């Protein structure tokens with residue numbers, strides 16, 4: 001079941017609407033966040049990340065990104081508060097990045113992109129029985145977006161970049177237990193929030209986005225490690241370096257972006 005979409009010239013974001021018409025929908029992601037136009041909302045409380053008993057299981061290359069999956073059989077790792085009506089269960093996290101020295105984040109801030117963007121994906125297990133069901137519901141998913149800025153080495157990101165060579169090719173996976181993504185958070189959790197979508201096909205409009213204002217800092221060397229990954233499988237003769245796996249900002253349409261205090 002090879003996905004027939006990618007990030008190339010022929011199969012990239014500008015072509016996705018052919019197979020996925022919702023690409024031109026009313027709540028698509030990512031967007032360009034304009035801080036001065038975000039509505040400061042006093043009813044928006046802080047977000048809480050309860051990842052203490054979190055259990056990562058594996059790390060995999062799905063042909064579009066590198067994904068760390070979690071055991072989501074109970075509420076041991078959840079995000080709650082902020083715009084959320086109930087806790088959402090941690091399911092996976094993955095990254096989007098650019099080419100050497102280029103931008104690679106999906107959301108931009110006043111037109112400026114970051115080197116990369118981390119997505120921590122959670123689903124509404126209170127209202128929906130499966131992740132797949134939640135992924136098609138308007139309040140089904142909550143994705144925490146964290147910008148990665150180029151600078152000094154990030155001491156904990158090494159835990160991930162050091163194992164990327166083991167999942168170089170599409171379809172490869174390996175054990176990755178005991179990783180707690182709390183170590184990838186910036187010092188403060190101020191955020192913007194808006195209603196959006198998956199940023200890759202099938203582009204379901206099922207995501208409550210929570211984008212942190214403060215980026216984390218990672219080195220160019222660490223960013224470069226992501227680029228040893230391949231879009232292609234080991235058996236394919238054509239090597240395709242995994243980079244620029246980001247969708248550009250989409251029209252805001254009738255939405256407003258809210259800001260935490």
Ligand SMILES: CCc1cc2c(cc1OS(N)(=O)=O)CC[C@@H]1[C@@H]2CC[C@]2(C)[C@@H](O)CC[C@@H]12
Nearest residue numbers: 119121132135141143197198199200201202
């Ligand atoms: C929000 C993170 C997420 C979830 C999914 C995708 C992509 C995603 O990344 S992103 N960048 O956060 O939007 C693409 C594949 C989707 C999946 C949600 C669940 C499915 C829709 C499955 O039911 C079948 C295809 C899956």
Ligand SMILES: [Zn+2]
Nearest residue numbers: 094096119199
């Ligand atoms: Zn993503």
